[in-house]
Amino acid sequence: xxxxxxxxxxxxxxxxxxxxxxxxxxxxxxxxxxxxxxxxxxxxxxxxxxxxxxxxxxxxxxxxxxxxxxxxxxxxxxxxxxxxxxxxxxxxxxxxxxxxxxxxxxxxxxxxxxxxxxxxxxxxxxxxxxxxxxxxxxxxxxxxxxxxxxxxxxxxxxxxxxxxxxxxxxxxxxxxxxxxxxxxxxxxxxxxxxxxxxxxxxxxxxxxxxxxxxxxxxxxxxxxxxxxxxxxxxxxxxxxxxxxxxxxxxxxxxxxxxxxxxxxxxxxxxxxxxxxxxxxxxxxxxxxxxxxxxxxxxxxxxxxxxxxxxxxxxxxxxxxxxxxxxxxxxxxxxxxxxxxxxxxxxxxxxxxxxxxxxxxxxxxxxxxxxxxxxxxxxxxxxxxxxxxxxxxxxxxxxxxxxxxxxxxxxxxxxxxxxxxxxxxxxxxxxxxxxxxxxxxxxxxxxxxxxxxx
Numbered sequence: 001x002x003x004x005x006x007x008x009x010x011x012x013x014x015x016x017x018x019x020x021x022x023x024x025x026x027x028x029x030x031x032x033x034x035x036x037x038x039x040x041x042x043x044x045x046x047x048x049x050x051x052x053x054x055x056x057x058x059x060x061x062x063x064x065x066x067x068x069x070x071x072x073x074x075x076x077x078x079x080x081x082x083x084x085x086x087x088x089x090x091x092x093x094x095x096x097x098x099x100x101x102x103x104x105x106x107x108x109x110x111x112x113x114x115x116x117x118x119x120x121x122x123x124x125x126x127x128x129x130x131x132x133x134x135x136x137x138x139x140x141x142x143x144x145x146x147x148x149x150x151x152x153x154x155x156x157x158x159x160x161x162x163x164x165x166x167x168x169x170x171x172x173x174x175x176x177x178x179x180x181x182x183x184x185x186x187x188x189x190x191x192x193x194x195x196x197x198x199x200x201x202x203x204x205x206x207x208x209x210x211x212x213x214x215x216x217x218x219x220x221x222x223x224x225x226x227x228x229x230x231x232x233x234x235x236x237x238x239x240x241x242x243x244x245x246x247x248x249x250x251x252x253x254x255x256x257x258x259x260x261x262x263x264x265x266x267x268x269x270x271x272x273x274x275x276x277x278x279x280x281x282x283x284x285x286x287x288x289x290x291x292x293x294x295x296x297x298x299x300x301x302x303x304x305x306x307x308x309x310x311x312x313x314x315x316x317x318x319x320x321x322x323x324x325x326x327x328x329x330x331x332x333x334x335x336x337x338x339x340x341x342x343x344x345x346x347x348x349x350x351x352x353x354x355x356x357x358x359x360x361x362x363x364x365x366x367x368x369x370x371x372x373x374x375x376x377x378x379x380x381x382x383x384x385x386x387x388x389x390x391x392x393x394x395x396x397x398x399x400x401x402x403x404x405x406x407x408x409x410x411x412x413x414x415x416x417x418x419x420x421x422x423x424x425x426x427x428x429x430x431x432x433x434x435x436x437x438x439x440x441x442x443x444x445x446x447x448x449x450x451x452x453x
Contacts, residue, residue, distance in 0.1 A: 005054040005165045007047070008085035010078055010109075012101040013061030015093045016121040019148035021045070021058040024158060042077045043222060049158040054165060057081045062105050076207070082108075087115050087164055089157075090140060094120040094128050098137060106138040115168070117160055118143040124150065183225075183232030184357045187264045189291065190273035191283055192239075195303040198340035199273065200224055200235050203349060228350050236263045264290060268402070269297040269356050269436070271349070276302035276319060276337065280326045288327060295403045297356040297436045298333040301349065306339040332429055334436055356436030361401045364432055369396040369406070376427050385415030396424075405440040412445045 009017045022028050025045045043058040059081045060074035082088055088109055092102050109116050118138065123129045123145035129152070135143035144160060146153035188196040201207050204226050222237040264270060270291040274284060291298055300323060308315065316337055324331050334352055338345040373396040382391040391414040397407045408424070410416060425439050 004046075005052075005086045005168065006057060006081075006084055007054055007087045007089060007161060007165070008057040008059060008078075008081040009089045009091060010059050010062060010082060011091035011105065012099065013063055015061075015091045016148045017061070017091050018043075018058050020089075020091060020119065020121060020146065020154075021056060023146075023148045023151055023154050024056055042081050044225075045223075047158075050162050052162050052165065054161075057085065062108075063101060080207075082112060082114060085114065086168055087117065087161065089117050089119050089161070090138075091119045091121050092135060092138075092143065094123045094131065094143075094145060097134060102138060106140055110139060115164060116140050117157075117164065119157060120145045121148055123147050123153065129153070183234055184269065184353060185234045185236060185267045186269045186271060186353055187236045187267035187296070188238055188271050188273060189264060189287055190301075191275075191281075191287070194273045194275045195340045196271075196273050197237055199271075199301070199303060199338070199346075199349075200237050202340045202343045203235065203346050229354070231354060233350070233353065236267060238263050261290065264294050264296065267294075267296055268360060269299065269353055270294075271299050271301050271353075272333075273301045273303055275304050277304050277307040280323070285327070288330060292330070292438060295438055295440075297360045297403070297438070298330060299349070299352055299356060299436055300327075300330075300333050300335040302335060302337045303340055305337040305344060306342050332435065332437075332439075352436065359434045359437040360403055362404060362432065362434065362437075363401060364398050364404075366397055368432075369398060372396070372427060372431050373424075376424055380420075380423060382410075383417035383420040385417045389414040391416045391420075399442075400440075403438045403440060404434060405442065408441055408443050410443060410445055414445075416443060 009021055011017050021043065025047050027045075044055050045058075047054055047056040059078040062075060062078050090105060090109060092098070118135060118140040120132050120135060120143040123132075124147045129145040132143040132145055144153065144157050146157050148154070188200060190196055204224060224235040224237065226233060226235075272284070272288055272291060274280065288298070302319060302323070308319075319337070320335055323335050327333075334356075336345055336348055336352060338349060373393060377393060382393055384390050389411065392411040393408060393416075394411075395407075395409045397409075399405055399407045406428070408416075421441055421443075425441060428434065428439060
């Protein structure tokens, strides 16, 4: 993660932290609702104002612990955000006034000796904007009125944030974020409870995501940035994709699934996470179909390998055969057997991510491709499709990367059988690799081509 200033948004539940987060970054990145516990994990996003880039961190509501494991982890996530922040925005609700929890949070921040800006949210009219005097009782100075819902006061608040950050003398902090879009983006996709968040925590070596046996623990898509062997990698944790037939879907799940789909579209590589201790299902096929349609590189993750009993030298092969029989259309995707709880094969996952990304961006010269085409034709004459003439293939050229895309030229009055296209693709993979990367072959027909068959 680039060494930018960090600004954490904290407060009790339902004061509008996520709405303010979305308003300040000018995009709907965090899920918002009036339901308690909507925000769970720390949610990071780049905020830019007056030529300064900084991380804004959304957090869950700080409340007294009830013994619920997820609520306990939400509080831990918020405390982590406070600890690493250079500046804290404490959000209160101007309509309810000061609550007991607000006093407790303000005392906590003063004990932490954190530079804090008090934000009075839900100031939707002039009367509310002028009614901030009572908040001086919290001992955090002036309360800045804003309305996250309509944007009133957000520009003034950003000015206050930037002015405070510029006063912080930290030579190691960078002011701007060059080349933010560079690096490898990896979407963690799978059904609920297959261990996506646990895998992220195991790979980066810290508790970055909340984990629980409850379905849909992860709601917001989370970007986790880190470096491995000099490569910048962004892991995108997503909500579990479960679309069971004839089952009502609540608003959270619908929004979470939509976020997961968007995360897949902006990723380079998809880690399709499955629970190897359970049978594969049509939902797994649906998830892979989405990854293929999006043109993503694919790595199959068979997680919870530690739950398979009595393993021997043939166990892995049996499961590979099972996965290949269930997903025969992606036998080009590597299958990795892992355990997030025991941190088995975490480095192998990262190594394979780099390999698949490299394969997606691989370029093959024309000489090598046409030599392969001639050898392919020599092995097996092109099969005729619906056309009246036998196909003559006279050139193969790569026209694009990410994913590798090839242009195959053939004679005009002929069609090529789909099986022969797969034959060409298999030879491309055998000769040049492309492990984990989809391949596209586009056929173009030319009237000038000579039918030499």
